[in-house]
Amino acid sequence: MEIDGGHDVDFARQTQSFLEWFRSLPGATFHQDIQLVDLRGNGAGRGIIATADIVPDTVLFTIPRPSILCAATSPLAAQLPSLFNQDEPGSDSDDENEDDDKSQDSWTLLILILIREYLDPNSQWKPYLSILPTTFDTPMFWSDSDLSQLQASSILPKIGRASAESMIRTRIIPTITSHPSAFYAPGVAPLPEDQLITLAHRCGSAIMAYAFDLESEPEPTPSDEEDEWIEDREGRTMLGMVPMADMLNADASFNAHINHGEDALTATALRPIKKGEEILNYYGPLGNGELLRRYGYVTANHARHDVVEVPWTLVEARLKGRFPGLTTEQWTSVNAYIKEHDEEEGEGDDSFVLERECEDPDAAGQLHGEATFAGLPEELSERVKVFLKGVKKVAGSEGDALADKSLRKEIYLDSVLGALQDREKQYATSLEEDERLVKPERPVERGEMALWVRVGEKRLLREAQSWVSRELESGRREASSKRERGEEDAPAAKRRRA
Numbered sequence: 001m002e003i004d005g006g007h008d009v010d011f012a013r014q015t016q017s018f019l020e021w022f023r024s025l026p027g028a029t030f031h032q033d034i035q036l037v038d039l040r041g042n043g044a045g046r047g048i049i050a051t052a053d054i055v056p057d058t059v060l061f062t063i064p065r066p067s068i069l070c071a072a073t074s075p076l077a078a079q080l081p082s083l084f085n086q087d088e089p090g091s092d093s094d095d096e097n098e099d100d101d102k103s104q105d106s107w108t109l110l111i112l113i114l115i116r117e118y119l120d121p122n123s124q125w126k127p128y129l130s131i132l133p134t135t136f137d138t139p140m141f142w143s144d145s146d147l148s149q150l151q152a153s154s155i156l157p158k159i160g161r162a163s164a165e166s167m168i169r170t171r172i173i174p175t176i177t178s179h180p181s182a183f184y185a186p187g188v189a190p191l192p193e194d195q196l197i198t199l200a201h202r203c204g205s206a207i208m209a210y211a212f213d214l215e216s217e218p219e220p221t222p223s224d225e226e227d228e229w230i231e232d233r234e235g236r237t238m239l240g241m242v243p244m245a246d247m248l249n250a251d252a253s254f255n256a257h258i259n260h261g262e263d264a265l266t267a268t269a270l271r272p273i274k275k276g277e278e279i280l281n282y283y284g285p286l287g288n289g290e291l292l293r294r295y296g297y298v299t300a301n302h303a304r305h306d307v308v309e310v311p312w313t314l315v316e317a318r319l320k321g322r323f324p325g326l327t328t329e330q331w332t333s334v335n336a337y338i339k340e341h342d343e344e345e346g347e348g349d350d351s352f353v354l355e356r357e358c359e360d361p362d363a364a365g366q367l368h369g370e371a372t373f374a375g376l377p378e379e380l381s382e383r384v385k386v387f388l389k390g391v392k393k394v395a396g397s398e399g400d401a402l403a404d405k406s407l408r409k410e411i412y413l414d415s416v417l418g419a420l421q422d423r424e425k426q427y428a429t430s431l432e433e434d435e436r437l438v439k440p441e442r443p444v445e446r447g448e449m450a451l452w453v454r455v456g457e458k459r460l461l462r463e464a465q466s467w468v469s470r471e472l473e474s475g476r477r478e479a480s481s482k483r484e485r486g487e488e489d490a491p492a493a494k495r496r497r498a
């Protein structure tokens, strides 16, 4: 992330003018024992620290709702009302929905709102806009060589550079060019398209890393005379840029919280905060991959929430290897059986997410206990069940053995174990090679952040493999002691008697 005002003097001046602007907002407060500081030395931009010990429940700052940049406060709402009175795309449409103005969601709307303010030399949010970053460290802006450091990471397919570009070209640029007077003040020359696209990308990334979900104002209740309730919009959320709340950095262990009040948002201390400590918010239980994708950084505390995806095709290939005698026609029938089941049940995941079990942070924002891998996703075992049912149906005598429950479990676990090993091999380097490169300090360089993400995924894959191996081993022991005792699973025993 790069913030305008690279020189210390400019940086400090911009911080100061933002702070003065914020304090001048009617209803805003900023506690005397906190300070907005330069944390670029730690690769963390600006942040807020305590300048004296702070007791729990202290209100750190108050943000009056009119200062939040969102659909409720943007001048665009009055200029382009059609843009703001619409359903989310995909909801029931009326006949006007074909219009460009009718295809915005809260995300694209906030991009337009932000662009409008950036283009307005007299924007009332100017001191705030000038401290928002101009460039980002999110993988969306990485070169191919930076991205290659992520190797086979699950976040690669989610970066979405192409879809962002397409959204900007189809939904942002046409709206601006067809309503120039709403976006450009009199006398301001329209931006060339390439600059507008760059600005839209910048606004999109700022929203991703800075915007908050706000509870939108309830719609007025229809009066008694009105006999039709138009739409219940109560409880819908609206995205907004919240000055000062978004100056808080964040971690999986945190000490502050933003409360959404009717007239204002307040940041409060969740526990005692020592003088010099950074005040931290919480972005949620995100793994480092997702944290990097959305916010452009990684932390040691977020590693407990790491996830890794395993494509179904890897599990399927291993499962198929267990039935070498099946013909191509039989596999076609198995696939048709699975497809039919997926259509009936509305299922059919392409990949399965592995994650650890861990406690939520407590009410004071503190973490407790270890995060441990405690089991495979339920959907994966369900899908393997369907697969084996399909095999049993078409495989004739080769499928008979599948009546044995412990054999089915063994096939399931053994195939998943193989798939996890295959998934690990998709990365260009081994976990052992990577472990030698990892430094304990939080990385700020792209290559090192990518290293943390791929190491996190590989560690999780290893933990999952250990778990599956243990399950497999105990299943095998159980089956063999059953055999020794002359016991077998009920369906197999029945068949033998027959």
Ligand SMILES: C[S@@+](CC[C@H](N)C(=O)[O-])C[C@H]1O[C@@H](n2cnc3c(N)ncnc32)[C@H](O)[C@@H]1O
Residues within 6 Å of the ligand: 001, 003, 043, 044, 045, 046, 047, 131, 132, 133, 209, 210, 245, 246, 247, 248, 249, 250, 251, 294, 295, 296, 297, 299
């Ligand atoms: C809502 S902003 C917080 C304010 C930001 N530091 C600034 O200077 O504008 C979120 C961005 O701050 C940075 N950030 C937040 N928490 C961080 C942390 N714990 N360590 C490093 N950077 C962090 C990331 O660049 C993230 O995209």
